[in-house]
Amino acid sequence: MKSVSFFIFFIVINELAFSQQDTIYYNSQWQICGKGIASFYRIGSVAVGKEWHFTDSVRDYYISNRIQMEGFYSKDGFRDGLFSFYYPDGNLEAQGRFVKDRFYGNWQFYYPEGKRKARVYYSGDAIAFTIVEYIDEEGNYLVKDGTGKFLIPVTDLYGDVNYLLKGEIINGEREGAWEYTGLVNENNTQIKHKEVYNEGKFKRGESSSGEEFYRDYDKPKVAATFMSFKKINNTETFAVSESGNVDIILNNRKLFPSYNPTYGNTRDTIGAMTNVEIEAAFPGGYLAWRKFLEQNLKADILTNSLPASIKNYKQTVQVRFIVCEDGTVCNVEVANKNEGFKPVQDEARRVISRSGKWVPAVHEGKNVKSFHTQLITFIATSE
Incomplete structure (x- = not known):
């Protein structure tokens, strides 16, 4: 029979970055909206400072994933x-x-x-x-x-x-x-x-x-x-409701007054920071986080995915996610989705999505969003 073990590696993304590659969704009127009602999406870099704007190369796509536009924004937007x-x-x-x-x-x-x-x-x-x-x-x-x-x-x-x-x-x-x-x-x-x-x-x-x-x-x-x-x-406006004005916050800065976004201002990655003073953490620290994964990951998911002819196999899943300002884990994605078996990727993504609330990162005295990457390596061996 095959036995399965797995190794857990936790990596906090801590690179200094003024702009980041992001995905932003748009409705049919080219207003920023949620993914569920989107007609288009944009992949590009967002510069976040006293105000926000696009910078460097930008590519827009129909929701069918066909290219709709490609161009370049200056450093000033x-x-x-x-x-x-x-x-x-x-x-x-x-x-x-x-x-x-x-x-x-x-x-x-x-x-x-x-x-x-x-x-x-x-x-x-x-x-x-x-x-x-x-x-x-x-x-x-x-x-x-x-x-x-x-x-x-x-x-x-x-x-x-x-x-x-x-x-x-x-x-x-x-x-x-x-x-x-x-x-x-x-x-x-x-x-x-x-x-x-x-x-x-x-x-x-x-x-x-x-x-x-x-x-x-x-x-x-x-x-x-x-x-x-x-x-x-x-392309830098928001789908709105009639519920009045609110302040749009990106990267923990008040950018400009706007109408209340009906579907949220963008995907959760907008405003997430990569360089913070205090990193986000799972309650109880690394040992508690490791114990949570060991107790909740379905280790046999790899053996169930393998053909009978394969005796030994190793697959590492790289999951990238965000810890939001309130500690909620959001925007959980598999970064290396072209490698290995999809059920194994889905299991790694599932367990991280259900990890509960974390202690959020802190920057300049306030809770902020922050990026994290989790590597989980599944190893199947024959006994």
């Missing part, structure tokens, strides 16, 4: 560099550069099947865009080399409102009336904004009150693009 956006099937939707959160230079847009749709030049002010070329779905050029008359669908970058834009551009300069028509209801549309140009110079802007136009602005108003960029403004 600005979108800076090349960004690529993808349709759910993996085809490229748009690609271009940001400079300090602003669209800059040539942006390319594509139809879902991969054909080119538009090339738009941004001078650094998103409202001052130039349609260099636009190709309809049949392959006809409505705008070529910065010249053409068009009737094309666009989306307001800031308001995420869909319009049908009718206008003309000559040698890269806007000419005549540019009319933005919006949907009033299912069967009715009307011109929402009308801007008049002469050789590229803005003359006047009018908005619809529902019945008539009135002159209300003296510079271009609509920042148009050719895909929905609701996420650009929402």
